Amino acid sequence: MDLRSLAAVDLAKAIRDRKLTSLEATTAAIARLKPVHELCNAVVAFEDDDALSFARAIDASLTRGDDPGALAGVPLAHKDMFDRAGKIPSWGARIRLDKPCARDATLIHRLKAAGSVQIAALHLTEFAFGPTGHNYVLGHCRNPWDPTRITGGSSSGSAVCVAAGVVPAALGSDTGGSLRLPAAACGIASIKPTWSRVTRAGAMPLSPSLDTVGALARDVRDLAAMMTILAGHDPLDPTSSHRSVPDYQQEMSQPVQGLRIGIDDALIGEAHTEVQQAIESSLQQLEKAGAKRVKVRLKDFAVLDHLMQILQLTEVASSHGPYLRRRAEEIGPQVRARIEYGHFISGADYQTALRARGTILARVLSETYADADMTILPVLADPLPTIADLDVAGGPKLLAAMARVVKYTRPINYLGLPTITLPVPRTGGLPNGFQLVGRPFAEGRLLAIGRAYQRIVPPEVATRLA
Numbered sequence: 001m002d003l004r005s006l007a008a009v010d011l012a013k014a015i016r017d018r019k020l021t022s023l024e025a026t027t028a029a030i031a032r033l034k035p036v037h038e039l040c041n042a043v044v045a046f047e048d049d050d051a052l053s054f055a056r057a058i059d060a061s062l063t064r065g066d067d068p069g070a071l072a073g074v075p076l077a078h079k080d081m082f083d084r085a086g087k088i089p090s091w092g093a094r095i096r097l098d099k100p101c102a103r104d105a106t107l108i109h110r111l112k113a114a115g116s117v118q119i120a121a122l123h124l125t126e127f128a129f130g131p132t133g134h135n136y137v138l139g140h141c142r143n144p145w146d147p148t149r150i151t152g153g154s155s156s157g158s159a160v161c162v163a164a165g166v167v168p169a170a171l172g173s174d175t176g177g178s179l180r181l182p183a184a185a186c187g188i189a190s191i192k193p194t195w196s197r198v199t200r201a202g203a204m205p206l207s208p209s210l211d212t213v214g215a216l217a218r219d220v221r222d223l224a225a226m227m228t229i230l231a232g233h234d235p236l237d238p239t240s241s242h243r244s245v246p247d248y249q250q251e252m253s254q255p256v257q258g259l260r261i262g263i264d265d266a267l268i269g270e271a272h273t274e275v276q277q278a279i280e281s282s283l284q285q286l287e288k289a290g291a292k293r294v295k296v297r298l299k300d301f302a303v304l305d306h307l308m309q310i311l312q313l314t315e316v317a318s319s320h321g322p323y324l325r326r327r328a329e330e331i332g333p334q335v336r337a338r339i340e341y342g343h344f345i346s347g348a349d350y351q352t353a354l355r356a357r358g359t360i361l362a363r364v365l366s367e368t369y370a371d372a373d374m375t376i377l378p379v380l381a382d383p384l385p386t387i388a389d390l391d392v393a394g395g396p397k398l399l400a401a402m403a404r405v406v407k408y409t410r411p412i413n414y415l416g417l418p419t420i421t422l423p424v425p426r427t428g429g430l431p432n433g434f435q436l437v438g439r440p441f442a443e444g445r446l447l448a449i450g451r452a453y454q455r456i457v458p459p460e461v462a463t464r465l466a
Contacts, residue, residue: 001014001020003025003029003032004166004461005218005459005461007168007221007222008071008168008169008217009219009225011074011168012070012071015062015072015074016062021055022055022058022059022074022117025055025075026052026054026055026073026075030048030052030119032165032166033161033166036160036161039144040160040164042123042141043123043157044080044090044124044157045080045120046119048119051118054118055075055117061115069113071225072114073117074117076111076116076118076119077118077119077157077170078108078111078171078172079128079154079155079158079170080092080121080122080124081128081204082105082171083101083103083104083108085100087121089121089204090121091126091127091204092124092126092128092137092138093126093331094137094330094331095327095330103202104202105201105203106199106202107198107203108202110229110230111171111229119167123138123141123156123157124153124154125153127204127206127320128154128155128173128178129154129206129320129338129339130335130402131152131153131154131177131406132151132153132181132387132390132402132405133150133185133387134153134334134390136335137332141153141156141157141160143160143186144160144164144462144464146430146465146466147464147466148387148466149185149386149387150389152177152180152183153181154173154182155174155182155216156182158171159182159183159186162188162218163462168217168219168222169215169216169223169225171216173203173211174213174413175413176210176308177409179192179214179421180409180421180433180435181379181405183216183379183421184380184435187432188216189216189217189219189223189421189423189459190214190420191214191223191227191421191446192418192420192421193212193214193227193418193443194241194440194442195212195413195416196416197212197231197240197241198231199236200212200213201236201237201240205319206312206315206320207316208239209311209315209354210312210315212416215227218461219459220420220453220454221249223420224248224252224447224451227248227443227447228248231248243441248443251444251445254444254445254448256290256452257290258290259290259449260293260371260373261286261292261294261449262294262295262368262371263294263296263376264297264298267298267377270407271381272381274382274383275380275382278378278425278432278434279376279434282422285425286452289452296368297367299364301411304410304411304414305410305414308414309410310352310353311350311354312342312410312413313338313341313345314345316339317342321342324336324339324340338398338399357416360415361416364415365439373442373445374436374439375437376434376437377412377434377437378408378432379432380432381404381405381407381408383430385405390405412437418437418439419436419438419446420436420438420446420449420450421433422435422453422454423457423459425457436450
């Protein structure tokens with residue numbers, strides 16, 4: 001049994017069937033984690049003792065005949081931005097909470113209740129505010145396929161540990177691309193739910209109008225399993241949706257024959273030629289799975305990006321501005337420079353961007369999605385950059401460099417639409433990915449097409465290429 005490539009749902013079944021114990025699975029995951037961290041700088045805190053103790057408790061529960069949950073005994077690891085009782089989340093920063101948390105974030109609580117075992121707290125960009133995996137406080141995260149390349153951010157450690165086969169799935173967040181970019185850069189899958197579908201209670205806030213929590217995994221089946229656990233209203237997060245939660249694992253099995261995938265050729269034509277070719281290759285595989293392509297227009301995409309930045313920069317300055325005023329020297333140069341920009345946006349501009357959101361979303365749904373069930377876009381506009389290429393700190397090239405990285409991701413956050421990221425078919429080279437963007441609360445349909453795609457383009461465990 002190759003635990004590196006085993007999906008969480010299959011591992012959970014093996015543990016329930018007593019083919020191995022949670023203690024064995026957890027011990028093996030911890031052993032895999034150490035060399036991956038040495039290569040990639042993926043971990044903030046190892047939590048071996050806590051993990052092994054919890055794994056023993058799960059095994060004891062199974063021996064008694066209890067049902068510890070859907071992911072009973074499965075080792076996972078998560079981005080270090082979620083409250084956990086008795087611990088202080090790092091937020092990827094020198095600045096953090098002054099005392100340990102009194103309770104778990106709702107999502108950590110739900111995953112524990114499902115029986116999963118957390119083995120480590122993972123690397124993220126400082127304050128989850130960066131798309132590349134650079135961190136001038138913790139050190140930069142490195143890609144398991146090629147350690148000279150970026151991991152994408154800000155959910156960098158989560159993507160690394162999933163891609164390298166340490167754990168089958170991990171929590172991440174996405175404000176401007178922070179699930180999709182690391183998934184694409186590391187050659188795995190991710191699900192960014194509709195804004196409000198998943199609670200953010202106990203997660204570090206960055207830009208509340210945009211922040212979305214989701215999951216990364218190699219296998220789309222694990223994304224469905226994670227969404228079934230994560231989705232649903234939470235009284236601790238008044239913005240979380242009251243919509244009932246479907247059985248995503250059942251919805252994943254719905255037919256995809258005839259699903260219409262919208263493609264805006266002009267917009268995709270702004271990507272690097274290699275990326276355009278990868279999108280075409282991916283579309284061909286989706287067509288083999290039964291989908292069909294249709295022409296669409298995603299109008300004013302640059303305007304959406306501009307409006308998104310008005311919301312993001314203003315809200316980040318509000319969330320983290322007090323630290324900038326009192327402890328600026330403790331903030332890394334890239335993040336400090338971006339927080340500063342938010343103080344120069346007027347309240348009138350912020351309110352305009354906020355008010356326009358619903359109107360623009362309605363227009364996109366009535367026009368772009370009139371003849372399409374979902375749209376396809378690149379995630380990264382260019383082939384996978386090196387860490388050195390984007391090591392611009394807080395200098396004058398910062399905003400231009402970041403804008404290119406998040407060209408295809410930030411506008412989707414403004415619209416609040418759900419996306420699934422999938423790796424492009426790899427022909428021996430470095431990974432990249434594409435995103436399918438669905439209508440609001442259409443996560444099940446995205447999971448279904450993702451599952452059909454993976455029957456043709458199976459998930460991989462990262463193999464060092466350089």
